[in-house]
Amino acid sequence: MNLRAIGCNVQSASVELREQLAFDEPKLARALAELPARYGAEAVILGTCNRVELYLARPEEDAPVHSPLIAEFLSEMHGVPVEAIRTHLYEHADADAVRHLFRVASGLDSVVLGETQIAGQVKEALEAAQKAEAVGPLLNTLFPAALRVSKRVRTETGLTEGHVSVSSAAVDFVREVFETFTDKTVLVIGAGKMGRLTLKHLQELHPARILVTNRNAEKAAAVAADCGGQALPWGQLDEALVQADIVLSTTGAPEPIVPRRRFDEKVRPRRGNRALVIFDMAVPRDFDPRLHDGDRVLVFNVDDLTRVVDQATQRRRSHIPAAEAIIAAEVARFVQDWNRRKDGPVIGQLTAEIDRLREAVLAPLLAKLNGKISAADRDYIEGAFRLFQNRLLHGPIAALQEAAHTGHSTTLREALRKLFGLQG
């Protein structure tokens, strides 16, 4: 195996450098055409917001592509000085490169531990390389294997369980209360950034309508236009609360905008028995926390959601050893399978060559003895030659298979080729 994984990620390079090294579609196509032509290598480029990585595989007899060469390549491609790139690149070789890709695809190397989006990005990277005809036997085997390992880690460990963002935790709570959303009304109060992010997640539930209200009517109109909602005057807040099923509040008000008394007097009596989920993302809080009863009115603030996220992250961390064990086993299996695949033709050629030599010696001998020995004697001689051949081949084949386990069969394979005059 002559494989290299060279690149930079969020740990090794700043966001500015990663931005400069990002491949847009035309650059990606150009790079995938250039890499095989220039270095005679199979190539896949994996680019996400957290990493830019090049996976390069060359024939075993060729020298590997090292990171200084890739730094030069990236420098030419993106017009960034090579010195600015070189020190930020890491390089993984052979089995380490396999392990690196398996960890990346499984979300172990991600900023958000266990994120699943990366598997899709790995798949897209392979597809782009396949489209550009930049991949050969090794990368065409390695990347599908990485996706399989990613799936194994996902299903056999809890690495991807639980939500690790405040917005998705909010959606989880909403799902515990409501079954259907196409008949629900979401009310957005204020226009905070966190609220917009959560609203994005809530929009994925396809609520019937979104109402937006703000002290500043223009801001309300802007948020409403952004999310396809309906802006309401600030004076209609109580009416909006009566109609709402889910409230997202992110105002910058210095005091609660909905104290308990106001809610109990003006909103609760008109709501009947309908449940109301309030996400109070504002600090200081917009809603009186005493409204929370776990049944009809549920109030979750930023701390509640952050606690859920922290617990999920901690739980994911506890699954790292199990995920690493799966990856270690899969790397060993991949390396072994790959080496066996490379050894197969050599073993075939070797067996055929010894077969040919045996026939070359045995045929004249049997011709000379023809008529002088019985059929049983003839079978005995043929059997003895076959046994000799098997014993002769046992040593080299066993040594080759042993070397395949450790990933060091290349030298032995070459030696056998030379010793027995096999085709390369």
Added chain:
Amino acid sequence: MTVSPLQGITHACFGLSYLCALLLEVAQMLWPRAVWRPLALVFGFAGLFAQTAFVLYHQPTPASPYGSLLLLAWVLAVFYLYGTVHHPKQAWAVFVLPVVIGLVGLSLVLATAGESEPEFGIPPWLTGERFWGVVHGTLILLAAVGVSVGFLTSLMYLLQARRLRNKVNPGRVVPLLSLERLETMNRRAVNLAFPLLTVGLLVGTVLAPTPGDTWLSLKILSTAGLWVVFLVLLYLRYAVHVPPRRLALLSIAAFALLLVALVTAHPFAVGGAK
């Protein structure tokens, strides 16, 4: 006389199958493994198969406490399997199976000694004077299914509401249906059970009165109490808009009354429990 292989099926066959299914479901909650759930379903289906064969062979009358408990357990076992297959991510079985096993156990306690021979053709309880008694028993049984579903959904509702009140991380606990879904199921179960219970009671009172039963007997009192609880439930839900948590508590009380009504001796059980 030939011996049917179905004669060998006993309460233990399906009771223990359900128990194994329950233990596997609990194992799935505590130590999730891909193998627990399919195994639990195998035991669940095996239990249902055995109970179905048992019911078909022995044909217990729904008018007897024994028969009504056994048939109610059978309906809830179907409910358990349906729920588990259709909502595989929810902790359905851990709520329904204990009730199923409890009902099977209660029916076993009520069973009198001595097996009756299987009856083929039209069972005698479908003819003659017992007919209205059986109609009464069947209606009460169907209402009991509604009460049981109401009880189970109420239990789940209370648990879910408690978790939400304490803001427990949704990913860390036994998965349950949403409050909205549980409330809907509870409402439908009660709405369906009330008319069945009312008609069943009218049939029992007017067309199949029990000789020797007084208005103060435990069976009559508990059944009347059950009906009143249902009436109160409907009134509180639709007229007063009481929070669902309180309605859930009333549904649980209704189930307790139902159990008392079902296990209390019944005149149509005359002739053996089986």
